[in-house]
Amino acid sequence: MQIVTIQAEVIFQALADETRLRIIRLMKVTDEESCLCELVDSLLEPPYKLSRHLKILRQAGLLLSQKEGRWVYHRLVTEPAYLEPLYATVQALPDTNEIYNNDLKRFRQRLCLREGGRCRIGIQSEMFKTEAG
């Protein structure tokens, strides 16, 4: 086990971006883990963009990423304990334009395409764009 002390500024910086807040909120609300292509289909953002944002969250100590074959699953890190009120804050943020809610709807749909609880397909964005705003 490796404990790295992460500067508070780095954590707040990691949360100071709309795309990254969308990722954190989705992971927090669903208590799920997700691979890149599922996030692409949920947030409707290009893979290279999300991949870079995921890296920033990982480096800030907020996400843990594990490779499984061709897929990489990302999930929230819950330690140290002071991360919890931060996630709670993100989860409590107003969602005036329903951005978070639409991400969530698409993500839930996308989860239905898993087989045996794992993603077996790639990006399906075209399909998801036409549905659920």
Added chain:
Amino acid sequence: MQIVTIQAEVIFQALADETRLRIIRLMKVTDEESCLCELVDSLLEPPYKLSRHLKILRQAGLLLSQKEGRWVYHRLVTEPAYLEPLYATVQALPDTNEIYNNDLKRFRQRLCLREGGRCRIGIQSEMFKTEAG
């Protein structure tokens, strides 16, 4: 009364800086308000630098600034409610290098120089630099 919706990214961005975290933590821990020169003496940073950081915090909706003669007093904003866990997080951050603690010691000393609960003097940094690390 004017309610302005502030983007979450702006709030997290405002917290993504060491100097600003020092200001927030000091205001939160002491539950005090402070003018610029008191902060200069507490954080030992130049006035123009702190003035700019205070502006950023104000624009993010975290500080309220009120002018009183030549002095401007700054204090934490507590609304909306989701700011509270953020401040709590800042207050709970580890203080490995005692930076926050040293700020606090100097601030408490500086408060002793108030007359009638108000600051009546300007920057005294030279005096504060020589004491309490």
Added chain:
DNA sequence: TGCATACTTGCACTATAATACAATTATTTA
């Protein structure tokens, strides 16, 4: 009314950050 002073800001400079495209890596499968 002129000076001291608490604070702010214009400007220049440097560093960091977000994005898009294209290329690359790593893994699976035919």
Added chain:
DNA sequence: TAAATAATTGTATTATAGTGCAAGTATGCA
């Protein structure tokens, strides 16, 4: 072993952010 594919990254570009100096504003006081 070659093609397909999930994911990452090099590079260029543009925008934003932090800092320091010097100048400016606004208030109080002699």
